[in-house]
Amino acid sequence: MDADVQADDETDDGRTVTATRAVKCPQCGATVAWSPASRWRPFCSERCKTLDLGAWASEAYRIPVVERDDGDDTELDKPE
Numbered sequence: 904m905d906a907d908v909q910a911d912d913e914t915d916d917g918r919t920v921t922a923t924r925a926v927k928c929p930q931c932g933a934t935v936a937w938s939p940a941s942r943w944r945p946f947c948s949e950r951c952k953t954l955d956l957g958a959w960a961s962e963a964y965r966i967p968v969v970e971r972d973d974g975d976d977t978e979l980d981k982p983e
């Protein structure tokens with residue numbers, strides 16, 4: 904039972920890809936389009952990625968938020 908994974912914004916490569924590449928999912932062998940839309944690449948899905956990382960997926964998958972002890976760092980993007 905996986906909780907919803909927080910979607911992190913992945914920046915694009917910055918390159919304009921003209922040809923769509925395709926890779927095979929290392930887990931199940933499904934064809935995966937190598938594009939920003941395939942967020943789990945080279946895996947076909949979150950499930951396959953999780954399975955592949957099974958060693959740490961079960962417990963370490965939930966990484967606690969690390970508290971930063973820097974109290975005086977300058978944050979440019981700090982919402983008030």
Ligand SMILES: [Zn+2]
Nearest residue numbers: 928931947951
């Ligand atoms: Zn797969």
